[in-house]
Structure formats: C-alpha cells, structure tokens
Amino acid sequence: MSLRNWFASKRKASSASLSPESVNQRLSDDDLERLWIQCYNCQERFPKKAIQENLMVCSSCNYHFRIGARERIEQLTDHFQEMDAELKPIDPLHFYDSEPYPKKVDKAEKKTGLNEAVITGIATTNETRFALAVMDFAYLGGSMGSVVGEKITRLIETALEQRLALVVVSSSGGARMQEGTFSLMQMVKTGAALAQFHEAGLLYISLLTEPTFGGVTASYGTLGDLIIAEEGARVGFAGRRVIEQTIRQKLPPDFQTANYLMKYGQVDMVIHRHKLRDDLVRLIQLHNKSLERAGAFSKRQPMVQV
Numbered sequence: 001m002s003l004r005n006w007f008a009s010k011r012k013a014s015s016a017s018l019s020p021e022s023v024n025q026r027l028s029d030d031d032l033e034r035l036w037i038q039c040y041n042c043q044e045r046f047p048k049k050a051i052q053e054n055l056m057v058c059s060s061c062n063y064h065f066r067i068g069a070r071e072r073i074e075q076l077t078d079h080f081q082e083m084d085a086e087l088k089p090i091d092p093l094h095f096y097d098s099e100p101y102p103k104k105v106d107k108a109e110k111k112t113g114l115n116e117a118v119i120t121g122i123a124t125t126n127e128t129r130f131a132l133a134v135m136d137f138a139y140l141g142g143s144m145g146s147v148v149g150e151k152i153t154r155l156i157e158t159a160l161e162q163r164l165a166l167v168v169v170s171s172s173g174g175a176r177m178q179e180g181t182f183s184l185m186q187m188v189k190t191g192a193a194l195a196q197f198h199e200a201g202l203l204y205i206s207l208l209t210e211p212t213f214g215g216v217t218a219s220y221g222t223l224g225d226l227i228i229a230e231e232g233a234r235v236g237f238a239g240r241r242v243i244e245q246t247i248r249q250k251l252p253p254d255f256q257t258a259n260y261l262m263k264y265g266q267v268d269m270v271i272h273r274h275k276l277r278d279d280l281v282r283l284i285q286l287h288n289k290s291l292e293r294a295g296a297f298s299k300r301q302p303m304v305q306v
C-alpha cells in the first residue's frame with residue numbers, strides 16, 4: 001500500500017466511524033435516540049447536541065421541532081419564577097375510556113415531569129419582566145383541563161395586579177374531553193379574565209406554536225392584542241381531515257400553516273424561533289414605553305384643565 005493510499009484509507013475509516021450508520025452498529029436503540037435526531041421533514045440525521053444548540057431547528061431545512069415547556073422557557077427567558085406548580089388535575093367525572101383518567105394523568109406526569117399541561121410564572125428577559133404561560137403538548141396533547149384554565153386565569157390576574165405584559169405560548173389539541181364541561185368552562189373563564197386585562201390597557205401577546213387547535217384556538221389563543229405564530233406552526237379549530245370530510249373538498253397543501261394564516265390575516269406576525277426571544281421583548285418594551293408616556297400624559301392632564 002502506497003503512503004497516499006494509506007492516508008486515504010485512514011481518512012475513510014475515521015469519517016466512517018462518525019457516521020450514524022456505523023454508530024448504529026455499536027450503540028443500542030436508546031443510545032441512538034439519545035445522541036442522534038432525525039428531521040421529520042428532510043429526514044437528515046444530526047447529532048442531537050447540534051440541533052439543541054440551534055434551538056431545536058433543523059440546520060438543513062429549517063424545520064422547527066416541537067419543544068417542551070421547560071425548554072421553551074429556557075429559550076425565552078433569563079430568569080423564571082414559577083407559580084402554582086403544585087396544582088394538579090382531579091377526576092370530577094370519574095371518566096373512563098381506554099383506561100381511567102387518573103391513570104392517564106399519572107402516565108403524562110411520568111413522561112413529562114410536569115403536574116399539568118401548562119407552566120406559568122413571572123419571567124425576566126433582558127431586564128424586562130412579564131407574565132409567561134407555556135403549554136406542553138407532550139402532557140395529554142396539551143389539552144386544556146380545569147387546572148390549565150385556572151393557572152392561566154391566575155397568571156392573568158397577577159399580571160393585571162402587577163401591571164405586567166402577558167405572553168401565552170400555546171400548543172394544544174384543544175379542550176380535555178376527560179373533564180367534559182369543566183374543561184369547556186375554561187374558555188369562558190380565561191376569556192373573562194382577558195377582557196378585564198384588556199380593559200386595563202395592558203399588552204397580551206398570544207404565541208401560537210405547532211400545533212394549536214380546538215378550544216385553545218377558540219379562546220385565549222386568538223384573544224391576543226398581538227397574535228404571533230411561530231414559523232412552521234399549524235393552527236386551526238378542527239383538523240384538516242375533519243374539514244375535508246365535512247365540506248367534501250380538497251384543501252390547499254399549506255392550509256392552516258403559519259404563512260397561510262398570515263396571508264389571510266388570522267395572525268399578525270410569523271416569527272422564526274431564532275428571533276422569538278428578542279422580538280417578544282422588543283414588543284413588550286415598546287408597549288411599556290407607550291404606557292409610561294400615557295401615564296405621564298394623564299398626570300399632566302389636570303394642569304392643562306386648570
């Protein structure tokens with residue numbers, strides 16, 4: 001073997017040892033899942049760490065992976081003080097489908113490490129404080145049960161008391177059927193709290209992420225002063241298949257995507273995950289400044305009248 005060939009074969013061997021296929025032969029399925037991630041859109045495989053460093057966005061095709069509530073909070077905030085973390089769902093209807101509802105709740109808790117499908121609290125980013133709720137789709141499809149509604153309502157009330165801007169990051173399949181009417185009531189409850197919040201002239205930004213459907217879209221998801229969709233998110237009330245079967249028509253391929261909603265005026269902005277944190281804070285700061293100016297103006301008012 002010539003020296004040149006020896007180097008070539010060495011290079012080949014070292015690059016082969018880094019490919020997912022060769023790693024595949026040495027690692028168990030669990031290890032593989034832990035270390036590598038495959039993009040659902042372009043099917044390319046990447047080291048998980050590289051995608052995590054890219055905020056869980058595919059560096060090849062820009063696909064935004066779904067992320068959990070804790071990871072979202074880490075991406076969006078410098079500091080986060082959680083509220084009502086101890087609130088957990090109960091089973092008011094003794095609901096049973098494939099298994100009892102409490103059993104489903106236990107499984108969701110073990111899978112996600114969360115007590116419910118939403119985390120709420122007070123966030124600080126770039127020295128700007130705001131109230132933040134983030135839903136987690138991995139907990140029973142991000143469904144809106146009594147506790148989700150209660151935690152969001154308490155957060156709205158806290159934001160109102162402290163005169164803070166409010167951001168709700170939604171990701172949900174809709175109302176939680178295992179809680180029946182108790183779940184549907186949350187739409188009215190959160191809506192009523194938001195109406196008071198709106199009256200006070202405070203800013204509510206609704207951020208819709210992949211996927212947001214049903215009762216959440218029909219309540220606080222679309223009651224924002226600003227409604228923002230994260231790039232790649234699908235947002236709707238009923239799902240595409242149900243609508244197609246009902247109206248017996250084929251819907252366009254981009255139906256219910258963030259850009260489609262933007263085109264038809266259902267959202268105000270579509271923002272890439274890389275820009276979300278800065279853009280959200282900039283919008284809140286802009287509104288805070290206008291509140292300060294309005295406050296200064298109303299204080300001067302009596303002097304003008306005199």
Ligand SMILES: [Zn+2]
Pocket residue numbers: 039040041042043044058059060061062063
């Ligand atoms: Zn991709």
